[in-house]
Amino acid sequence: MQYSSKFDILVAAIVFWCSSATAAAASCAPQDSSDDSLAVRLVATSAAVVSLANIGSLSDDESETEKLVARAQQLTNLTSFDGAPFSLRVSLFFNDPSGDSRIPPAQGSYSLIWKSPEKWREDVDLLHLKQTEIANVNALWTKRNAPYPSLSYWRTQRALAILHGLTYQFDSRTHIEISQISGRNIVCAKNGGIRLTQELCLDTRTALPLLLYDSTLRLQFVYGDWTQWQNHWYPHTIQGFADSQLVMHVEVTRITDAPPESKWIAPPPESTRRDWCADMRAARVSDAVDNIALPDINPGAIPAPGANSSAAANPNPAAQSAPVVGAVAYVLIGKDGSWLDMSVLDSSDFKAAFKMLERLHQFPNQPATCHGSPVESETIFRISPQPR
Secondary structure, eight states, X not given: OXXXXXXXXXXXXXXXXXXXXXXXXXXXXXXXXXXXXXXXXXXXXXXXXXXXXXXXXXXXXXXXXXXXXXXXXXXXXXXXXXXXXXXXXXXXXXXXXXXXXXXXXXXXXXXXXXXXXXXXXXXXXXXXXXXXXXXXXXXXXXXXXSSXXXXXXHHHHHHHGGGBOOOOOOOTTOEEEEEEETTEEEEEEEEOSSSOOEEEEEETTTOOEEEEEETTTTEEEEEEEEEEETTEEEEEEEEEEETTEEEEEEEEEEEEXXXXXXXTXXXXXXXXXXXXXXXXXXXXXXTHHHXXXXXXXXTTOOXXXXXXXXXXXXXXXXXXXXXXXXXXXXEEXXXXXXXXXXXXXXXXXXXXXXXXXXXXXXXXXXXXXXXXEEEOEEEEEEEOOOOO
C-alpha cells in the first residue's frame, strides 16, 4: 500500500456525518470533561476544499498515540462487559472484482445478537454462504451451507471487528505520523518496513478511528458516520478499499435491545459443535508460511506477445523476474496443530497458491487453546512469497 494512496482515500472517502440533523447541531462526538481535545463536532468535509499537509514523522508522539488508541478501544467496544445486550443488523454490498461499475454489487446481510462474551449469535447471508454461529459458554455451534467460510465472510468479519473495540499492536518499528485535513489533526501509526503489517489513523480530538489497514486481506477499512449507542460509539458506514478501488460497503441499519435468550440460543438442526471459550488463545500458523517458495509452474514458458523485450530475449527462466503470487488462504487447525482443512480464498494465481499450500502440510501449527487445552479453530492467513 502506498502512503499517497492512503491519503487519497482519507480525503475522498472519510466524510463525517452525525446521526441526525438535531445531533449535527450539537456536539455529537464523544466528549470527556477531563480532556478538552475530545470536545469537537463531527462536521461534513467537502473533498473539494480539503487542504492536506503532511506534518511528518513524530516518533516522540508514540506514547500519546498509545493513549489515544486506548481511548478509542473504550469508545468503540460495544461488546464490553459494562454494555447491555443488543441486537445489530447490517447490510453488505460487494463490488464486482472486475471493477466494472456497470455490474451491480452483490448484496448480503449480517446480524449479531450479543448477550455477553460467552453467549452470542451471528447470522450471515452472502452470495455463496449462509452461516449461523452460536456461542454458549464452552461450545461454538456452526451451521453453514459450504465447506468453509467465503472470502466475503472474512472481509465482513474484519470490517466489523471494530464493534468489539479497536485493537492495535505497537512494536519497535511503529512509525507515527501526523497530518492535517482542513485544520483537523490526524495521527497515523504504522508497523513494518517494506512490507506493511498494520496501519491505523485516528482523529486526535475525538479519538475515533478513521482508517485501519488489514495486511492479510490487504484492505483499508474507512469508518464514517459515528453514532452513539449507550456509552459507546459505532460507525454507521464502513468502506473497504483495495488500493484506491472500493471493494465493499457496509451499513449498520439497526441496533436495538437484544431479544430474550430463549428465542435465539438453541442451535439449529444439523449444526456441528466445537469446543470453544470466550477468552480463547488464538492459533498461530506455522512460520513456514513466511518462507514458502514460489513454485516454478511453467519452466521455460514462452513470453506472451507484448511481453518485455529483454525478458523475451532471455530464454533462461531463472534469469527472468517472476511476479509475486499473493494469496489469502483458509485453514482449519486441529488440536494437534495439523492442517485439517485448507483452501485458497483469493489469489492472483490460484494454481501456484494451491501448490504452495500443499507444501505446508508437513509443518505443524500452534493450535488455539482454551484454559490451556488445545481446541480446533478456523483462521485465514496470507502467502506472500518473493520471486525466485
